[in-house]
Amino acid sequence: MPELPEVETVRRGLQMTLPGRRIQRVELFRPDLRVPFSERMAERLEGRRFTDIVRRSKYLLMHMDGLDVILAHLGMTGTFLVRPLSNGAPQKHTHLRWVLDDGQEVIYHDPRRFGLIVLLPSTELSSHPLLTVLGPEPLEEGFSPDYLAEQLSRRKGPIKPALMDASLVVGVGNIYASEALFRAGIHPATPAHRCAKKAGELVTHIRAVLMEAIASGGSTLRDYATAEGSPGYFQHHFSVYGKAGNSCEKCDSTIEKITQAGRTSFFCPQCQMLKVKKFRGKKR
DNA sequence: CACACAACCTGTCAGC
């Protein structure tokens, strides 16, 4: 589900309600996610207050008034929902409930269980292995044209998987990589190093599409919802993602799809022409 | 080091 715009939208929703709230009770329904919940989550969180909800890459960092930070990732299908306390049995894929001190509850729902919620001391945040491998935030200064050009110049593989590599830049997943490349007029199979001279445009388009998506509350394909339970709307603004067989909005060619590194890439063969390196025969 | 690929797990949808 969630790329940067979706996680950021969830963060904003949680930031609206959680800071100042205290967790009264923790209920674990099914702790065996791909990465299991921290042991002793109840004893470490009950009685604690949220202070601040921060995002790094696609991770949510929920700072608590004690020493602990909740590090959460939504995987493909995870959702956090804040709502009035409900009674009765949890839904099939609801794995966690935090009962708050104001009559609300936070639930974590994740059918595929690719998500992750662990606790760690805030002092270990900067050295946590999940976070130290991450590249710059796309909406911050570190993701500069010079930086991107330098990174791309060292890569021989195709540009699209490179943009999805979190060690190069975080937050750009399958949807927004395709959309940004369409805007930049770059074929997803173009060798990354040949895109170095267009790094400035790529930075611009990646930032633009991410910011527009945030402004629309993210993209809802299936599972994604905000912390208030409402869907995003940016899926209505996709130019190429999921549109194979449709007409390109710019040129009327038919959108195509290919598989790269196990993921589907969508593109317009006309607007994103793959410039094949020409074989130069001997001049005569 | 860069890259491709399988694995993690469940639900959905297309096709037969």
Add this chain to the structure above:
DNA sequence: TGCTGACAGGTTGTGT
């Protein structure tokens, strides 16, 4: 209607 296989927003580990 039911079965099967392909595929889905992400990340990590393994192998080349």
